[in-house]
Amino acid sequence: MLAPSLLLLTLFVLVPLCVVAAYSFALRDSYGAVLPGFTLDNYRDLFQAAYLQVFVNSFKLAASTTAICLLIGYPVAYFIAFKAGRAAPALLLLLLIPFWINFLIRISAWVVLLGRGGLINQGAIGLGLIDVPVGMLGTYGATLVGMVYAFLPLTVFPIYAALTPIDPRLREAGADLGAGPAETFLRVTLPLSLPGVFAAALFVFVPSMGVFAIPVLLGGGKEIILGNLIVQLFLEFRNIPQGAAVSVLLLLISGVGILLYMRALRRVEAMK
Amino acid sequence: MQGAVELRGVVKRFNTFTALRRMDLTIRQGEFFTMLGASGCGKTTTLRLIAGFELPTEGHILIDGQDVSDVPAHLRPVHTVFQSYALFPHLSILDNVSFPLTVRRVPRRQRLERARAALDLVQMGGFPDRKPSQLSGGQQQRVALARALVNEPKVLLLDEPLGALDLKLRKEMQHELKQMQRRLGITFVFVTHDQEEALTMSDRIALMRGGEIIQLDTPSGLYNAPSSLYAAEFIGETNMIPGRVVEAGAGRARVEALGGHFDVACSEPPAAGAAVTLTIRPERVTPVAANASNSAGGRLVDVDFIGTDLRLVYTMSDGTRVTLRRQNTGAAPPQVGQGAQLGLAADDLRLFVT
Numbered sequence: 001m002l003a004p005s006l007l008l009l010t011l012f013v014l015v016p017l018c019v020v021a022a023y024s025f026a027l028r029d030s031y032g033a034v035l036p037g038f039t040l041d042n043y044r045d046l047f048q049a050a051y052l053q054v055f056v057n058s059f060k061l062a063a064s065t066t067a068i069c070l071l072i073g074y075p076v077a078y079f080i081a082f083k084a085g086r087a088a089p090a091l092l093l094l095l096l097i098p099f100w101i102n103f104l105i106r107i108s109a110w111v112v113l114l115g116r117g118g119l120i121n122q123g124a125i126g127l128g129l130i131d132v133p134v135g136m137l138g139t140y141g142a143t144l145v146g147m148v149y150a151f152l153p154l155t156v157f158p159i160y161a162a163l164t165p166i167d168p169r170l171r172e173a174g175a176d177l178g179a180g181p182a183e184t185f186l187r188v189t190l191p192l193s194l195p196g197v198f199a200a201a202l203f204v205f206v207p208s209m210g211v212f213a214i215p216v217l218l219g220g221g222k223e224i225i226l227g228n229l230i231v232q233l234f235l236e237f238r239n240i241p242q243g244a245a246v247s248v249l250l251l252l253i254s255g256v257g258i259l260l261y262m263r264a265l266r267r268v269e270a271m272k
Numbered sequence: 273m274q275g276a277v278e279l280r281g282v283v284k285r286f287n288t289f290t291a292l293r294r295m296d297l298t299i300r301q302g303e304f305f306t307m308l309g310a311s312g313c314g315k316t317t318t319l320r321l322i323a324g325f326e327l328p329t330e331g332h333i334l335i336d337g338q339d340v341s342d343v344p345a346h347l348r349p350v351h352t353v354f355q356s357y358a359l360f361p362h363l364s365i366l367d368n369v370s371f372p373l374t375v376r377r378v379p380r381r382q383r384l385e386r387a388r389a390a391l392d393l394v395q396m397g398g399f400p401d402r403k404p405s406q407l408s409g410g411q412q413q414r415v416a417l418a419r420a421l422v423n424e425p426k427v428l429l430l431d432e433p434l435g436a437l438d439l440k441l442r443k444e445m446q447h448e449l450k451q452m453q454r455r456l457g458i459t460f461v462f463v464t465h466d467q468e469e470a471l472t473m474s475d476r477i478a479l480m481r482g483g484e485i486i487q488l489d490t491p492s493g494l495y496n497a498p499s500s501l502y503a504a505e506f507i508g509e510t511n512m513i514p515g516r517v518v519e520a521g522a523g524r525a526r527v528e529a530l531g532g533h534f535d536v537a538c539s540e541p542p543a544a545g546a547a548v549t550l551t552i553r554p555e556r557v558t559p560v561a562a563n564a565s566n567s568a569g570g571r572l573v574d575v576d577f578i579g580t581d582l583r584l585v586y587t588m589s590d591g592t593r594v595t596l597r598r599q600n601t602g603a604a605p606p607q608v609g610q611g612a613q614l615g616l617a618a619d620d621l622r623l624f625v626t
Contacts, residue, residue, distance in 0.1 A: 167356065167358065169354050169356055169358040170358050170360060170361075172323075172325050172345070172352075172354075172358070173352070173354060173358035173359075173360070174346075174360075174371075175324070175325075175344070175345040175346040176323055176324075176325075176345055176346070176350075176351055176352045177346075177351060177371050177372040177375065177419065177420075177423070178346050178347075178372050178375045178376055178423065179346055179371070179375040180344075180346050180375075181346075183375055184346075187360075187371075187374075187375070188360060191362045192361070192362055268362075
């Protein structure tokens with residue numbers, strides 16, 4: 001039964017990963033061709049200040065995206081799980097629909113929306129809120145908007161999935177025993193939904209670390225992050241071994257994230 | 273005396289469904305009060321209204337004389353023991369029990385002291401650090417009880433708390449709950465669909481049906497003097513005998529039934545010709561001499577050996593079945609097929625117009 005999936009995984013995941021890993025130890029000639037050989041230089045170079053700055057940039061972007069997504073996604077998931085009633089399936093579907101449209105097209109739509117002649121500027125002018133269009137494209141804020149837009153559904157679903165199985169009697173018991181709505185949330189609902197929050201954080205943080213289209217399209221690519229760096233190293237500088245080394249590092253960061261998640265999850269499960 | 277809980281003209285509707293029709297009820301201080309009824313009768317809705325999980329559509333709810341109709345659940349001086357226990361799965365037993373004190377900002381030392389005392393009260397002092405999932409159903413039940421009692425509520429609401437326990441444990445807990453209620457002097461409002469449980473534990477029982485209380489009485493009153501055919505049928509075992517009034521007198525009626533005639537004590541006898549149902553408890557049916565008055569002949573068709581009792585089922589001459597229940601004296605039970613004359617005393621029969 002496992003054989004077909006194992007074959008697929010090997011062919012499309014394991015083999016490409018091994019190729020990338022192998023490249024990361026390889027040499028190259030001055031035209032960019034990969035030469036056989038073994039060197040650790042590609043990794044050693046990553047400790048240069050310029051590269052470290054890229055990691056800091058990436059981490060900052062991923063961490064703020066994750067934080068904002070959780071802050072918005074949790075209340076949305078809470079609303080759908082407990083307050084929406086019969087509208088819940090429709091709301092979940094609405095969150096899913098954007099996934100049917102190509103990612104680049106959706107982000108390009110934001111370029112149109114945020115532009116000087118875009119809906120937001122024109123609308124604000126029409127309402128008399130501002131006189132001249134505000135330059136929003138090419139800012140860090142625009143990048144964050146796009147990031148949050150892209151990853152928000154990924155936070156809502158796992159949190160929703162963690163909230164719905166919580167016995168409504170537990171919240172009633174909280175109220176019955178004297179805890180107001182806020183205290184019942186903090187002492188009962190939130191702790192019980194933590195596994196979903198961890199999953200949501202992971203689902204956002206890991207892909208955010210490797211993102212590259214959004215900061216380029218909306219943020220103007222002013223800050224170099226891991227995703228851009230890999231693209232530049234592979235395509236512009238034709239330094240495939242160096243790009244592979246950055247990719248492997250990114251993979252390691254994701255791996256550590258997943259490991260932390262599993263440990264946190266085990267601790268929460270042990271609490272029950 | 274002012275009631276522990278008072279419902280004044282309380283109506284509860286969910287969209288188009290009326291769960292409670294119009295309830296006026298006073299639950300006395302310190303009594304063990306039971307709301308009994310089949311599922312959907314409104315007993316749990318009444319409890320949830322008192323707890324504050326639901327708000328009444330009309331009317332007022334008073335706890336200890338205070339109108340709490342608009343007071344949210346967390347500010348009411350009542351605690352609930354849930355059918356599913358609703359223990360917090362992420363908190364230890366001790367933290368579960370101290371929850372009501374924690375949210376009231378009781379200092380830590382005092383909090384732990386009181387929580388331990390409550391756990392001792394329900395004989396669960398042994399393992400305060402365990403999680404609810406590590407306990408059996410009966411143990412969880414005890415912890416839930418301790419959690420609801422730790423803050424000394426004025427009224428304790430219990431929503432079928434013994435429903436999930438096996439029979440033996442159930443009997444034990446019934447006994448313990450009743451004792452605890454007497455000792456603490458807290459008003460218990462207990463909801464159950466189990467009439468035997470209601471009879472065993474309660475000071476008073478409200479029998480509910482279709483969102484209304486159809487009889488409010490002591491257990492013996494409810495059992496001995498059911499005010500309706502439904503009450504007679506719902507509480508305990510009852511013989512139902514179809515008949516017709518042939519003569520109405522002062523405080524009595526003469527009824528034709530089981531191929532004979534019976535005098536029935538009855539405060540407002542219906543007019544002659546009315547179709548009625550007579551009821552009598554199986555333990556009130558007695559074997560009598562063949563020519564005795566208020567009796568009818570039948571043939572034994574079934575014998576159930578219950579242990580303490582024997583249940584003898586007779587088919588009467590008109591085809592009605594009458595059950596007789598008598599103590600097991602150790603003598604050999606009668607043989608199936610034997611004939612017998614069954615006496616139904618006028619004071620033990622009850623009459624309902626059908």
